[in-house]
Amino acid sequence: MRPLTENGNAEEAETLALRALGWVLCDDRRAQRLLALTGLEAEDLRRHAGEAATLRAVIGFLRAHEPDLVACARELDVAPERLANLGRELKA
Template identity: 35%
Template sequence: MQQESAELIALKVLGWLASDEEIFLVFLGSSGISAGELMARAGEIEILTAVLDFVAMDDTWVNACAAATGLDPHDPMRARQALPGGAEIHWT
């Protein structure tokens, strides 16, 4: 996956996240970022990777996001792997 495609997927995930008030508030609380700062920095790689990492913590969130956005449930992790710092870890 190209980085540009990964960024577009991450923006879709961010849009879904922002539309779910309960989960969005959990994200804001756990990340320490304000809603205003998040919106101002939404296109930055650091923000996009944080969003993908956060949503990927819960399979229920991943599936809900995929259903709402039309993404494949694997797309958020594929996107995360395509962004800086997201390469798969090989333990061997």
């Protein structure tokens, strides 16, 4: 069983982070920026997409550019603050 987090459980946090990753990858320019800024290679991203460290990198990427954070949160129907704090909920 996964540990509970302050806003739900780890599985919910992972699901939301994966949805955020999907949102990022839907736009080629944004996806390329993610790879450039995180140092991830496309193959590594495919291989490790569900891992906490990769998902934390995605959330960090969104936090670093508020317009993307807000747009992603709007698309996923969550508060931007919820998305911004998600990295703390992702357990290794």
